[in-house]
Amino acid sequence: MSQVTEVELAKRLMAGDTSAFEPFVEGMQGRLFRFAFANCGQREDAEEVAQETLLKVFESLKQLREPERIRPWVFRIAKNICYMRRRKSIYAPEEELSLDQLMPGFRDDSDGRKLEIADWSHLPEKEAMSAETREMLRKSILELPDIYRHTLLLRDMEELSTEETAEVLAINTDAVKTRLHRARLALRQKMDHRMRMETAAR
Amino acid sequence: MTTMECREIFAQLSEYLDGELPPDVCEQISGHIEDCPPCVEFVESLKKTVGLCKGMAVEVEAAPRPLPEELKARLMAALRQG
Ligand SMILES: [Zn+2]
Numbered sequence: 001m002s003q004v005t006e007v008e009l010a011k012r013l014m015a016g017d018t019s020a021f022e023p024f025v026e027g028m029q030g031r032l033f034r035f036a037f038a039n040c041g042q043r044e045d046a047e048e049v050a051q052e053t054l055l056k057v058f059e060s061l062k063q064l065r066e067p068e069r070i071r072p073w074v075f076r077i078a079k080n081i082c083y084m085r086r087r088k089s090i091y092a093p094e095e096e097l098s099l100d101q102l103m104p105g106f107r108d109d110s111d112g113r114k115l116e117i118a119d120w121s122h123l124p125e126k127e128a129m130s131a132e133t134r135e136m137l138r139k140s141i142l143e144l145p146d147i148y149r150h151t152l153l154l155r156d157m158e159e160l161s162t163e164e165t166a167e168v169l170a171i172n173t174d175a176v177k178t179r180l181h182r183a184r185l186a187l188r189q190k191m192d193h194r195m196r197m198e199t200a201a202r
Numbered sequence: 203m204t205t206m207e208c209r210e211i212f213a214q215l216s217e218y219l220d221g222e223l224p225p226d227v228c229e230q231i232s233g234h235i236e237d238c239p240p241c242v243e244f245v246e247s248l249k250k251t252v253g254l255c256k257g258m259a260v261e262v263e264a265a266p267r268p269l270p271e272e273l274k275a276r277l278m279a280a281l282r283q284g
Binding site: 103104185188 | 261
């Protein structure tokens, strides 16, 4: 569901137009489930987070003065509910990642310097990923520290804008950009590591 | 990834991929990457990482079960009351 549609549906709902109810609820439930699933890793938890979030959204819809802010507002609620239900053991430690630790290694070869990274050429650019890649991706995302995982999911999976993401996370837009970059680099590194382990095991 | 210039570029790659850099900086970076095989390889892997995340949004496996009717009724009641 595009942003325009969500904002449009929120406007209609807030004006008492109940015909917007079904499409709004259905679209939001899908997005919230997806976000919570990627964020906490459990299907059942994610379904409950989506439901709890929707309930909260509808109970306090009046407090949302500007329907334009519906997306950051809803995801903020979802993020907080996820946070309260978090299972400490499966979560990655809170840590700031430095650019240095996210940089790939390299070695000097007779024909110049070579990166020590996996072969990414078989991974799809746009088309659907294999079940194996999807599993790898899910696990790698779950291993990211909270602040990076949230930023990555909001920006790259949910495709919220930098400004919207800043609002959800209560940080400024520069911090969103810094975190997003590190989150992508960290995810790249984790995927890379997994792919190399696999190649080595073959 | 292996020279000073690579390292400087490394810090800006997300903004570069998202098209958020000023045109002159952007051009400078593309110019470097074109002639730097390690950068080509690394940028490709980063681009694919971002692509996979975007791809997760359309995964059919990641669909929830339909909402319970009882919950829908509660949502509707909250809306009417609101
Ligand atoms: Zn380079």
